[in-house]
Amino acid sequence: MKKLQFRIISILMTVFVIFSICIGFFSTQLLQDYAVESQEEGLVEQAIMAGSSLDGVAKDPSDFLNLKQEASVLKQHTKHRVTLIALDGTVVYDSAKQSPALENHRNREEVQAVLTGKPQGTDLRKSNSTNETLFYVARPVLDQAGEAIGVFRLAKPLAEMKQLNSQIRNSILTFSVLALVLATGITFLITKRIANPIEEVMDVAKNLSDKQYSSRYSGKGYGEVAKLGATINGLAESLQEQMQEIDQNEERLNELINHLVIGVMLLDEQRNIQRVNPVMCRILGMDSNELLGQSYADVTKSYGLSHLIEKTYRKKEMQNKEIYFYYPAERIVDANIVPIAGKNKGDMNLIVLLYDITEIRRLEKVRTDFVTNASHELKTPVTALKGFSETLLDGAMEDKDVLKQFLEIMLAESSRLDLLVNDILELSKLEQKQVPIAYEEVRVKDAVLSTFKLVKQKAEQKQITMEFIEEEEVNIEADSGRLKQILANLIDNAVIYTQAGGNIVVTLKKKEEHAIISISDNGMGIPEDELNRIFERFYRVDKARSRNSGGTGLGLSIVKYLVENFNGTIAVQSKAGLGTTFTLTFPIRHF
Template identity: 70%
Template sequence: MKKMQTQVLAIFMVLFIIFGSCVVFFSTQLMQNYVNENQQEDLLEQSKLVLSNFDGLAKDKAAFSDLKEEAIKVKEYTNQRITLIDLNGTVIYDSKIDNYVSLENHSNRKEIQAIIKGESQGTDSRTSESTKKRLYYVAQPVLSQSGQLIGVLRLAKPSEEVNQLNGQIMQSIVMFIFLALLLTAGITFLIAKYIAKPIEEVMNVAKKLSDNHYEVRFSGNGYGEINKLGQTINELAESLDDQMQEIDQNKERINELINHLVIGVMQLDEHRNIQIVNPAMCQIFDMDSNKLIGKSYAEATKSYGLSYLIEKAYRKKEIQNKEIYFYFPSERIVDANVVPIAGKTKEDMNLIVLLYDITEIRRLEKVRTDFVTNASHELRTPITALKGFSETLLDGAMEDKVILKQFLEIMLEESTRLNLLVNDILELSKLEQRQVPISFEEVVVKEAVLSTFKLMNQKAEQKKITMNLFEEDSVKIEGDKNRLKQILANLVDNAVIYTKPGGTIDVTVKKNKNKAMITISDNGMGIPEDEINRIFERFYRVDKGRSRNSGGTGLGLSIVKYLVENSNGKITVESKVGLGTTFALIFPLRHL
């Protein structure tokens, strides 16, 4: 506020000083001209008055020198310098110079020349060569009794007297201007203070608004248009406050949305540094957001394909899209989209990088493709057999009773296998879509195992395989009894198939902390280590020929895996080639 008052006061003072200086200058010039003219007129009147004492006093120009006596008398009642000069320019008398005889010839003086030329009077203003002072000169013609010009009477007055008067006038004007300036400055200061206070308050409010302090308001201690301006500022502050709250809310919503997107989002500035990154992107890069923000994207991604795509977007300023393979920190397939965002200038361009992890989608597509291929292959064998034997019988083989019976038995076996395969495919499809109802109830694990042994007993006895149950703890789980039997039946059946005659199958039931654990172990052929991770894939067989010959569809373990997971359980496998295989089922215990 003081700064504004000082500025207003300074501007007014400068204007007043300029105006006052102009007034002083023009007033002084006017007064000086007026005084000079007045003094010259006064000197002219005095010269005429003095001249009246000399006109007609001398008979001729030879008697002009006799006028010196009269000049000495006139000197007594006038303070002006009196000089008598003949027509030759010789000074006859000078009231201020005692040795006037030594004065130079005055015929070249301007005022003297005017008289000699016949003018009624002559005037001039110059510095006197004899007195070295600036004087005003007035010359009058001196006439003889006959009216003939016989000489010149000249009066002179020092300009110091005129300048002294001018100085007094100027001093008075300057004093008046100075007093007026002080009085006006005081009034201006008070008015500026009164005006500046509300304006300064409006400025402070506007400054705080520019600094994002939207709670400030104008107090309303203004007047007229200033008060209206303050009210407008208050309305602006309220509008900005509402808008910022809405922006903050939208920003928070957008941040929540970005942070919960399954798509990786990353914003790059014009310097290729990361400004925004969401958790999904951090997971793809396997790095914390604190280590990513502010760093170059090249430090975050080790993918040449993504780097090339980003640089291409910076260069062409166009949206880029490509499917990219990541090999570090883990193998991934991502659908990358790079979107340029224009800034204030062409160089100030940001990028939004969107990475959608489609690794699982591609894996499922491959699994689906493999499933269709394998299912077609598995279905082709029994269908081809049925078609071939049917055509053979129709071609006449049905007349041979022995061949007819043999072919019909094969066709029955193949149709049974085909029926099992179709049923397993439908069952697996339902499990994948969670369309198989599971009723959770109390299930005694020992009873489910013994029921499975009864089902598999005949098949085990054919290979002289011994099945043992070891119950370390009495275990009850929360699950579906029939689905548990189906799981155990598949696992025990596989154990019987892949165990050599005379082998052993052990089922152990126990508690492990708050979980129930069921292990099915055999001493069969085992599974190679590099194939263990694939045994739950559909139609995958470790021993393809033996499994197919045994009547298996290749879908049993896939069905088991889905049944276990739908029952809130977990299945693991350990195996050594030639030593056997152990499957472990882990289910939550029944809470009493």
């Protein structure tokens, strides 16, 4: 039996037993008293009726002794103890004892009551002759003249009178037991109909508290229990919907935090890390499993960040500062520390937001360097044009040879200025992806051989041999003109920076779904410490030679952006004095 049903039955049975005992006790007492009183009254009536049969039989008191025979007959009819007592208290006849053996009864209460003129007398006492407790009823015996000539008495044992009480008590006990069994059966059936649905409702409520929100009440109750089941089902549905919404919001929040470009870290009031996103892990150089549950002071290697966090805990105000990280990598981060309320009242948690602005600062420096370099590159031809113009205006134009020389120089400088401006504009358009690209199927071999023709004269002047090795014929989807521009820039650089008598090798091969173009020379090479800067604008390894060759310093930057526009990559390998190899990788599209 389930606990609830057992408790209900136990309570109801306890109450039933208590009430049964109380009602049985009081009803037994009441019935016993009523039974005794009824028997007493019956004995009184019987005594009056039996005694009346003796009235008028005797003529005078002397004839009282002749009533023994009548008394013995009455004994057979009444089945009670019959006694005849003279007016002086002498026992004339007794159905239980021989009259001579009995003492004088004049002082008995019932006898005294009759002798004093009462119609009957009663008493309850223990008999000296039989040692039984008897109930006595006495009445006067009258002669023919209507005078009292003696006393007629009936006696009945109290035990016999109480025998009915025992029967009443046994009947009540039997009825109570049967009622208890019947009540238990009925209570069991009723409580089963009540307790089972309630137990199921309790099970559903417990499942809901254990976060099993799919649990439902499906029992068949009635009345208020059915309403309770419907209510608990409504609550379960509401909780399930709310938890689904919470889970969805939590999932969205996790996705949002995990895909932020800002590092996020949550600290509790104990200064332990409760949450981090991948960007924060990357900034701190540790895995999330190594960070969660740890004190921020043990995992952050930045004094500036630790100081800023402690300042936020102390002042309970948002803090912002640009901080430098030197471990695990050099970074510049914009740190924002935001205090928020914790789970418990008075607790304060912190959200640490780190935005890596290293690249931004680098680009700002690149932009600054670009402005500086552009100004420097533009200043040279502008200064030359201004100087030669002033010289000509001061009278040098009168000399035709000088005029022609100066005009040739001015034309060269203006051409260089025009080339520089065009390259700057071209680079700007490439950065903003505003250069139109007409994609078509391009045979890489044709683009390489066409480029060879462009630089053939310059290569022959330096006696440089150019070789093309095609391991496998490859076609790619690209802009033919832009691809030739990339190849021309790299092969032209190879010719420029390769000593006379050198050689240049262009290799074409296919690797998986990519075309690999390698341009190698055995020229002057590039120092290893400068390899990571050669794609910067206006950066020159050999500044004097590059400028004298007519270069603007923007060629490799333009090449890099063009390659990226084709979804390709460019890499360089070089050692000073041993030559350089540029490797271009382009995805192959199937036609």
